Amino acid sequence: MSGPTEPEDPTLEEDSDRLQAATLPRIALAGRMGIGKTTALRTLCGEELASTDVPNLDRETHVKEFTTVGAEFGDIELGSGERIQVCGCPGQERFSFLRQWVLSVSLGVFVMVDVRDPQDIEEAMRILLDVQAQRPTPPLALVLSTRPSTGAEREAFAQALAQRGLGVVPVLQADPRKREDLLNALSVLVSLLSLEGEKK
Amino acid sequence: MSNTTVTISTDLLAPGLAERFATLFAVAARKTLRAWELADVERADVVLLDDSQASVLADTGAACVICIGYVASPDAQTAQWAARLGPYFTVGDLIDTLDRAGVFLMDLHIRQKTALARQQLRLSTLQSPLHQQDANGPQTGYCYRLQRWVSLEAPLDTPACHRALALLTREAVSLRQLCHHSGLDLQTARMLLVQLGRRGVLVAEAQQTLRKAVIPVEQPRTTLPFLRRLSQWVMAGGRA
Numbered sequence: 001m002s003g004p005t006e007p008e009d010p011t012l013e014e015d016s017d018r019l020q021a022a023t024l025p026r027i028a029l030a031g032r033m034g035i036g037k038t039t040a041l042r043t044l045c046g047e048e049l050a051s052t053d054v055p056n057l058d059r060e061t062h063v064k065e066f067t068t069v070g071a072e073f074g075d076i077e078l079g080s081g082e083r084i085q086v087c088g089c090p091g092q093e094r095f096s097f098l099r100q101w102v103l104s105v106s107l108g109v110f111v112m113v114d115v116r117d118p119q120d121i122e123e124a125m126r127i128l129l130d131v132q133a134q135r136p137t138p139p140l141a142l143v144l145s146t147r148p149s150t151g152a153e154r155e156a157f158a159q160a161l162a163q164r165g166l167g168v169v170p171v172l173q174a175d176p177r178k179r180e181d182l183l184n185a186l187s188v189l190v191s192l193l194s195l196e197g198e199k200k
Numbered sequence: 201m202s203n204t205t206v207t208i209s210t211d212l213l214a215p216g217l218a219e220r221f222a223t224l225f226a227v228a229a230r231k232t233l234r235a236w237e238l239a240d241v242e243r244a245d246v247v248l249l250d251d252s253q254a255s256v257l258a259d260t261g262a263a264c265v266i267c268i269g270y271v272a273s274p275d276a277q278t279a280q281w282a283a284r285l286g287p288y289f290t291v292g293d294l295i296d297t298l299d300r301a302g303v304f305l306m307d308l309h310i311r312q313k314t315a316l317a318r319q320q321l322r323l324s325t326l327q328s329p330l331h332q333q334d335a336n337g338p339q340t341g342y343c344y345r346l347q348r349w350v351s352l353e354a355p356l357d358t359p360a361c362h363r364a365l366a367l368l369t370r371e372a373v374s375l376r377q378l379c380h381h382s383g384l385d386l387q388t389a390r391m392l393l394v395q396l397g398r399r400g401v402l403v404a405e406a407q408q409t410l411r412k413a414v415i416p417v418e419q420p421r422t423t424l425p426f427l428r429r430l431s432q433w434v435m436a437g438g439r440a
Contacts, residue, residue: 079440151351
């Protein structure tokens with residue numbers, strides 16, 4: 001004869017969720033509104049994303065009809081039940097607290113910029129400073145030039161970041177619509193993570 | 201004198217110097233004690249370096265190095281034998297240097313054979329595994345670091361070279377680490393370092409390191425399981 005089933009302990013479920021949140025590998029996409037974060041997410045993860053788009057009420061500064069509020073998530077299935085989550089940070093400055101949270105739970109960050117746009121240097125600097133402030137271990141950061149650019153332009157952008165005290169940061173060309181470009185960027189991130197893993 | 205051919209590489213010389221060397225070598229090689237043959241840098245017993253390479257590419261992997269130029273310091277090389285030739289070396293200078301390298305290599309081969317025979321004898325009587333640890337001592341190596349980010353041009357504008365470039369921004373890495381974590385082969389990695397050295401953006405740092413086990417070629421690039429899976433997923437073009 002079976003007895004009554006015991007009620008589930010909600011704290012155990014919460015702990016499990018927190019543990020999963022803490023241990024699920026994540027990569028963050030950061031950059032200003034309209035730079036291609038959502039496009040990159042779709043290119044990497046497919047069309048099924050968890051997103052929160054709302055009408056863009058700031059059409060004066062940006063022509064996008066919709067903009068993302070909150071973080072946007074996509075999953076990459078690696079096989080055998082393993083997955084990695086790709087998180088797009090909201091581009092607007094008023095959601096910077098969300099960006100901080102996404103960075104705090106990420107292994108790596110792609111900082112997406114237009115290296116020809118002088119304003120993007122400041123944006124990249126803001127994001128990279130947020131990255132470097134993460135503790136105990138800052139995520140690894142790469143800068144991706146999402147608009148067509150020359151090698152000289154990417155070098156100049158990297159030099160501008162170095163002059164602002166951010167060290168030597170890789171700046172790669174990656175069209176968010178091109179899967180191959182994003183996979184190459186991912187492979188760079190994997191190599192860096194592999195080197196970091198050697199120290200542990 | 202032994203008839204064994206000695207291999208020599210000019211891969212790391214600037215084009216102008218390589219041409220001058222080739223002209224004088226065609227004469228000198230007929231007059232030296234040993235027979236000489238040109239080879240790739242990976243296979244060569246003797247590697248030639250010019251000023252721009254000698255200061256940054258300290259680890260060519262060859263037993264002998266000949267530095268050509270004003271400021272190249274043979275002492276910085278990790279080769280077992282190093283010599284210097286002035287930039288306007290003559291056929292006579294070259295013959296003399298090649299002969300000295302040839303004699304050193306002949307002596308080295310004899311010493312290696314003797315050492316191998318002794319080691320085999322020792323191994324056959326060894327009992328304690330601790331002795332293996334004692335045999336590992338410190339080894340001086342060189343690590344390389346990028347001073348500023350640069351763009352790469354063909355034939356080095358490949359994903360593997362970009363991975364290597366990114367590694368060089370992170371910390372000073374050895375040639376072995378560079379190949380292991382980027383997937384680059386040794387020859388291309390050396391070529392990349394040479395190019396970066398020529399552009400003046402590479403820093404070479406001597407580092408006293410403990411001897412590490414040689415990383416076998418078959419070993420996966422990554423050590424963390426999920427990283428291994430992610431690497432496989434990326435290399436498969438984004439398919440599980």
